Amino acid sequence: xxxxxxxxxxxVRESVAAAMELQAQQLAEALASGVxxxxxxxxxxxxRDNPGKGCASAALLPELARQPPETREAxxxxxxxxxxxxxxxxxxxxxxxxxxxxxxxTLLGTLQMARAVGGTELSDRILSxxxxxxxxxxxxx
Numbered sequence: 001x002x003x004x005x006x007x008x009x010x011x012v013r014e015s016v017a018a019a020m021e022l023q024a025q026q027l028a029e030a031l032a033s034g035v036x037x038x039x040x041x042x043x044x045x046x047x048r049d050n051p052g053k054g055c056a057s058a059a060l061l062p063e064l065a066r067q068p069p070e071t072r073e074a075x076x077x078x079x080x081x082x083x084x085x086x087x088x089x090x091x092x093x094x095x096x097x098x099x100x101x102x103x104x105x106t107l108l109g110t111l112q113m114a115r116a117v118g119g120t121e122l123s124d125r126i127l128s129x130x131x132x133x134x135x136x137x138x139x140x141x
Contacts (some may be wrong), residue, residue: 013071016064019056020078026055027085035089039134042107043127048114057082058111079104090138099137106134 005011030038047054064075083104087096110130114123
């Protein structure tokens with residue numbers, strides 16, 4: 001990989017950036033059907049059961065905490081872009097970015113927890129209550 005990247009850290013940083021750009025495209029497609037539909041799609045059993053085709057953030061978060069500052073900064077920049085993208089779908093909120101950040105954090109945590117317990121009845125319940133929580137955050141804007 002050295003002919004293309006100066007270091008392994010650069011490879012990881014650019015891979016994170018590419019994955020997050022794909023996530024932004026997926027979010028735009030999901031939001032085209034509305035915020036509530038996007039929440040339902042994100043917290044679906046299909047998304048839970050196919051981590052390789054899903055959200056880069058949910059898959060990468062545990063590893064990102066151990067990466068060098070440059071990699072975490074690259075992730076942070078893309079995360080903030082996703083939050084702003086979601087905030088644009090919440091124009092009536094008093095603090096659209098704050099609501100979007102809370103919703104995104106809820107979605108990520110819910111998906112990670114549902115994946116951790118596998119495709120069980122508890123996992124399905126976690127997805128269900130996570131959807132309700134995210135929708136409540138939006139309604140209380």
